[in-house]
Amino acid sequence: MTAYNSTQPANAWHTARREAAVNLYLSGAQGDAGALVGARVAGFPVELYVIPVSDWIDPQELTDAAAAVIQVDADSPASIKRFKRLATSTATPLVAAAYEPPLALVRALLKAGAHDVLPLPLDIVDLEASLMPVHDRRAAPEAPTLPTRAAKLVTVIKSVGGVGATALTTQLAIRFARSEASQGREACLIDLDVQFGDAAFQLGMRPRLTLADLFQAGSRLDGALLRSVTTRHESGLQLIAAPAEMMPLELMASDQLMEIVAAAKREFGTVFVELPTNWTNWTLSLLATSDLILLVTDLGVGSLHRARRQLDLITSQDLDALDIRVVINRFDKSQYRSLGADNVATALGREVAFTVVSDPALMRSATERGVPIDALKRKSQLGKELDLMNAALAGALGLER
Ligand SMILES: Nc1ncnc2c1ncn2[C@@H]1O[C@H](COP(=O)(O)OP(=O)(O)O)[C@@H](O)[C@H]1O
Ligand SMILES: [Mg+2]
Numbered sequence: 001m002t003a004y005n006s007t008q009p010a011n012a013w014h015t016a017r018r019e020a021a022v023n024l025y026l027s028g029a030q031g032d033a034g035a036l037v038g039a040r041v042a043g044f045p046v047e048l049y050v051i052p053v054s055d056w057i058d059p060q061e062l063t064d065a066a067a068a069v070i071q072v073d074a075d076s077p078a079s080i081k082r083f084k085r086l087a088t089s090t091a092t093p094l095v096a097a098a099y100e101p102p103l104a105l106v107r108a109l110l111k112a113g114a115h116d117v118l119p120l121p122l123d124i125v126d127l128e129a130s131l132m133p134v135h136d137r138r139a140a141p142e143a144p145t146l147p148t149r150a151a152k153l154v155t156v157i158k159s160v161g162g163v164g165a166t167a168l169t170t171q172l173a174i175r176f177a178r179s180e181a182s183q184g185r186e187a188c189l190i191d192l193d194v195q196f197g198d199a200a201f202q203l204g205m206r207p208r209l210t211l212a213d214l215f216q217a218g219s220r221l222d223g224a225l226l227r228s229v230t231t232r233h234e235s236g237l238q239l240i241a242a243p244a245e246m247m248p249l250e251l252m253a254s255d256q257l258m259e260i261v262a263a264a265k266r267e268f269g270t271v272f273v274e275l276p277t278n279w280t281n282w283t284l285s286l287l288a289t290s291d292l293i294l295l296v297t298d299l300g301v302g303s304l305h306r307a308r309r310q311l312d313l314i315t316s317q318d319l320d321a322l323d324i325r326v327v328i329n330r331f332d333k334s335q336y337r338s339l340g341a342d343n344v345a346t347a348l349g350r351e352v353a354f355t356v357v358s359d360p361a362l363m364r365s366a367t368e369r370g371v372p373i374d375a376l377k378r379k380s381q382l383g384k385e386l387d388l389m390n391a392a393l394a395g396a397l398g399l400e401r
Contacts, residue, residue: 019224020066020138021047022131024122025057026097027071031121041124042131043139043222054078059089067093067115067134069127074098074105087113093134097122139222151265152397155290156274157283159297159307161196164329167367168296168356169274170202174372175390177237180270183401188230188238188268190261192286193276194249197242200231204370205239207231212243214260215252221259223267235372238268254282261286270397279310284317292396293324297348299335304347311349323396325353327389332358354389357381 022044026033029050036046044066051057053073062068070086073079087094093115098105106117116130158165169189177187190211191197200207209229217225230238240260264271275283287293293314297307307326314320326348328336336344336355345351359382366373374383394401 019045019228020064021045022127023062023065023068024048025051025068025070026120026122027051027053032124032127033122036122036124036127039124040217040220040225041127042135043220043224044131044135045228054082056082057086059086062086062090062092065092066138067095067131069095069097069118069122071120072096072098072101072105072109074100074102080105080108083109083114084112093131095127095130135222150269150399152270152291152399153261153265153286153289154270154272154292154294154393154397155286156272156294156296157287157310158275158277159295159303159310160300161277163296163298163303164356164363165274165296166193166197166199166202167363168327168329169272169294170199170370171363171366171373171386172389172393173272174203174233174235174237175386176270176272176393177233178235178372179390179394179401180399181236183399185270185399186236186238186268187270187272188240188264189272189274190240190264191242192257192273194242194247194252195276197274197276199274200239200241202367202370203233203237203239204368205231205233205241207239207241210241210243211260212245212247214240215256218256221263223263226260226263226267233370240264249276249278249280252280252282254285257282258285258289261289270399279313284319287314287322288317288319290322292393293322294327295324296327296329298330299328299332299339299344301347304344308348324350325392325396326350327354327356328352329356330358330360331355354385354392356385356389 022041024033024046029048033048037048039046053071053076070083072083083096096109096114096117097120099120101117109117118126118130156165156169173187173189180187189199191199194211213229230240232238261271261273273286295307295310297303314322314324362373362377362380362382365376373380
């Protein structure tokens with residue numbers, strides 16, 4: 001985030017976002033104006049340009065802005081003229097801002113086409129209230145046309161750390177996103193392993209913003225804000241990365257997390273979430289609203305046991321109607337044979353839905369580069385099994401391909 005810094009040259013205090021912003025053209029950063037830099041108002045990022053009230057503003061600068069706040073001084077005819085000329089040359093909503101504007105000036109500005117006239121120093125609450133209609137108007141035509149039944153949640157849990165849940169989730173999600181993209185749909189992965197999550201790393205991405213930024217945004221959660229935090233993988237997968245710094249699990253409010261997931265579903269359609277190994281106060285809420293749960297384990301005895309305990313916990317919460325599929329990752333045929341298929345099913349208390357072959361070299365190369373494994377090896381057992389899972393997922397979620 002850009003901080004207000006008076007040693008920087010004029011008009012350098014803006015954030016590097018490409019989304020529509022609210023441009024502030026003020027002669028100084030008094031009141032809340034400085035604090036607004038890096039903040040969001042009515043869902044829009046704010047860009048501050050410090051320029052004298054009589055300096056001309058190029059209407060071109062406003063073309064992509066959501067709105068602009070233009071300072072007008074009652075005793076500067078040039079500033080009034082600037083506002084009026086600008087109002088006739090742009091379709092962007094203009095808010096005039098003035099110190100103690102006389103009523104006559106307010107009337108003149110509104111008549112000239114001002115969306116609103118606000119007093120200076122600028123107050124965030126005033127600006128927010130003034131711009132909400134602009135936000136709503138812009139949001140309306142883009143409102144998700146996606147029927148809610150098309151929005152799906154796939155939750156990945158794991159028996160113990162190290163079974164390969166992240167490798168599997170990221171590789172599966174990019175395959176899934178690629179297939180969805182060919183149908184004109186999107187997919188999103190939210191890394192909710194907030195302490196040890198490295199999905200971004202395994203996708204070869206270095207996101208600037210993370211889940212932590214969404215939590216900080218509080219209730220101002222809309223599609224545009226969500227998209228400003230996601231990073232797009234070349235497969236089309238939209239990633240919301242785990243926080244860069246470890247976050248205490250209980251610090252994440254369950255209701256806020258559920259809102260983030262719901263918003264991601266509205267915006268992207270299918271959402272994958274990968275949960276931390278340790279259950280938290282939001283694990284059950286997420287599982288309960290999942291359309292499909294993948295429980296990743298390997299064939300280790302301890303791992304199978306931990307998988308079983310989680311399945312039992314889910315059952316004890318009357319959630320056994322959920323679609324839970326057990327995935328054995330790093331599957332090794334001879335190990336399976338020596339354990340016995342029946343014994344594995346007995347240990348788990350249910351059948352195994354998918355197996356993913358152990359191929360350390362291929363999996364490692366793919367996750368080190370953040371590319372789908374078929375970019376490294378066109379035909380492989382691993383690729384074939386990921387394709388099967390991708391197709392089974394689409395089938396289970398009712399997605400036509
Ligand atoms: N199918 C597989 N075959 C071989 N190695 C795998 C497979 N899946 C994952 N791995 C490896 O297992 C290790 C742990 O994977 P990771 O995804 O980080 O585990 P988790 O997220 O469950 O803690 C990594 O070195 C990864 O490359
Ligand atoms: Mg992991």
